[in-house]
Amino acid sequence: MKAANAYSADCPTRQILDRVGDKWAVLILLLLRGEPLRFNVLRRAIEGISQKMLSQVLKSLERDGLIRRRATPTVPVTVEYSITPLGATLAAAVDPLRDWAERNLKEVLTAQRRYDAQRKAMAA
Amino acid sequence: MKAANAYSADCPTRQILDRVGDKWAVLILLLLRGEPLRFNVLRRAIEGISQKMLSQVLKSLERDGLIRRRATPTVPVTVEYSITPLGATLAAAVDPLRDWAERNLKEVLTAQRRYDAQRKAMAA
DNA sequence: CTGCATCCTTGTCGATACTG
């Protein structure tokens, strides 16, 4: 009931959370689930991501074996990113979370307002 | 406006991901699922978290309505954190992710080694 | 025991410019 279910620094949950914790990574994974996409298509699909971040995260996802990069030597080059079977299983595991977000965001926002209002009242 | 399946900055998925992206928050949520816990118990259960971070994240979780804080006016004061029904549903949504982590961490690590080895070979 | 305030180091990330 206590120390038994502690979370050591190297437990799988924490290692994966470090990656899923990257919001960009998850968004990319979800987008690629539908079909392979090109660099600039992803860039435009994800509002606010910089080209540096996109490049970085794509590389990281490829390293983890979650997506695959395929360059075709046209001029100029075109590069397609696609999800791997492993990546697809992760995306599926993220689905419940996305569903939860859509169903409960409003309630979370309400709780925040309540909390803030109460704190403000106490300050006064 | 954006493409049909783009992720705008204010979509629920991104807002929740910003919170779940906090690895500490998720760990705390999972720990509290079992039973209410005190501050220092949590601190010890989560290897490597600083007291500052713990304090910060707990407050944030409370604000979001995901956990509840209850102080009993003993001397010295003792504080218990417990999960709310809303928080419990989020924890449940995170479960598939934790399962995925445990089942697939090894494969991810393998992919990383493969990737690194290949890059090293190309550098040479 | 449970925190908040302060300082300070470190890393993160956007902006910009340039290459194949």
Added chain:
DNA sequence: CAGTATCGACAAGGATGCAG
């Protein structure tokens, strides 16, 4: 088109000390 390189601003996060 698809990146890499560099710089600088900014914020996250650890350490410490103090308070309720």
